[in-house]
Amino acid sequence: MEQLIQYTITGLAVGMIYALIALGFALIWKSSRVANLALGQLVLISSWFTYGMLVQARFPIWLGIILTVIFAIFLGWAIERFTLRPLIGQPALSLIAVTLGLGYFLEGIVVVAWPISVAKLPQIFPNEPVYIGSAVISQEYLWAAGISLALFVLLSLFFKYHKMGIAMRATADDQLAVQACAVPINRIFSLSWIFACIVAAIGGVLISSIGGITNALIETGFKSFSVVILGGMDSFLGCMVAGPLIGLLENVGAGYLTAIIGPGIKDLIPFVIIILVMLIKPYGLFGEERIERI
């Protein structure tokens, strides 16, 4: 029983981080119907950039974080401007493939710029563990969970009430109609990529302050696809529900199945969930089913 509580709490906390990364995905999908498969690489490169600022350049933490956010803004702008904008109106296959190529490119940059491949960020959050009942959890997880909740609330409110957010939703629905209403869709795409990169950068800083920076961050990116799929691609609420759910299934499942199936089952669970969701409810828990016409 004690074990179960421990698994549950760790799972929920890790899941909140998956949810945070998944938010960055949903943001782009919601406004431009582009599937960003370079998610893990974006997280990786912004974590390394933070490392470069905090450890290699020895900036104070607050300055380092601000510089990382500025870097993310630039990255988002550049990606949209030079790879996605020329592809507006191209088939979905090109849009998916271009983010794959982008991910490959970013991975190469990371290897060239930071060949050490494993590193640790300096302490950002206090590291005294928190006791919940009999379970122990490190404070970093709670910070991560809190920050992703706050971002979720902010983004939801933005999309619901802000003029730009409404324009973003409208763009996703019908690009031609939105252009006819004199909404600058170029700026909307640009902005959504910038937001997504900022979210990825924050997620990157949070994860790598917990687990260090390794190439496993890319796999974390893939795991958060299962969050997106389970929650429904265009729903922030879906991300926030599915994230902890995936984290929970992963940790509880790993806790009990390792003895039966063998070690490493933890890495498999999110991918099995993807296949199951595809077979049973392909548009996820909160996703909107698109009805197509010829």
Place this chain on the structure above:
Amino acid sequence: MSLPCGTRNYSYATDIAIIRTKTQWVMFIAFLLLIFSFPFYFPRFWLDVMNLIGITIIAIIGLNILVGYCGQLSIGHAGFMAVGAYTTAILTANFQIPFLLALLLSGIAAGLIGLLFGVPSMRVKGFYLAITTIAAQFIIIWIINHWTDVTKGSMGLGVDAASIGPLSFDSEASQYFLIISITALCVLFATNLARSRAGRAFIAVRDNDLAAEVMGINVFSYKLLAFFLGCFFAGIAGSLFAQWRGHITPEDFTFQQSILYIGILIIGGLGTSIGPIIGVVFIRLLEQFVTLLAPLVERSFPDIPSGFATGLSPMVFGLVMVVFLVLEPRGLAHRWNLFKASYRMWPFSY
């Protein structure tokens, strides 16, 4: 402009023939002679590269059926190759099955696994399917890594070089003949498949699946057929790879490989029969060029970062992929056709 000037169709047989004129026959036979005489004047290193090119061409042909003709994006092709490779390794080592049968069975095994992961294509497409195939890649590699009784996990399996009857393909040159012959057969099959009823159905499904369904095409069964055929070729490629390399580990079939294959196909040209060949040759030669170039650059600029040599090839490759998608989404095959047309028209502009 697909035919040289003055070529006429007098019968249905000449209309559907791939090689039409005497000049084309001469060039075709000269090309075959050139290809099959490579081992006599190329050093071992380049034969090695060309064997890899041949194997990759087979894999990309499969991917082309699935992605280029049928429009079902698969980012797990390396995983399906791994299924073929491990099937061959296990069948030949544990059950002493002759190579040709093992080759066929590897193709079928990979095809069946492909069918399994193709089932979600009944309800989803586009990005959803892409994610499903990514999941397939990770699940297959995970199983290979953890089913240690059969696959020995990350230690990998040793595979003997292929032998057919008394012929044993244990030198690089003999491997070259084996691989290039099977590649030629696969190219022939895929070219004809694209012109058949199934090929036309694939194209209809790709261009508009709803319209295809209204026209009476059974979309789901054709999608599954595309998955089976695409993964069948991947299995054949994996099987050849296993016996050529002699030792296989899960590290040979990473997710990066899958992305590489998609990139090669895009650079070559989706939905063309010449595209996969041009794309593979271009990318494999680019790889060689980058591996030769990186140490040179490092020597001449000593203060560049130490990860330069390893990071250069993914960087160059990712960049080439993005540049092609942005500037020439129809790939090198389209450029090749433009070249042929202008060569036939010369000196007139049209």
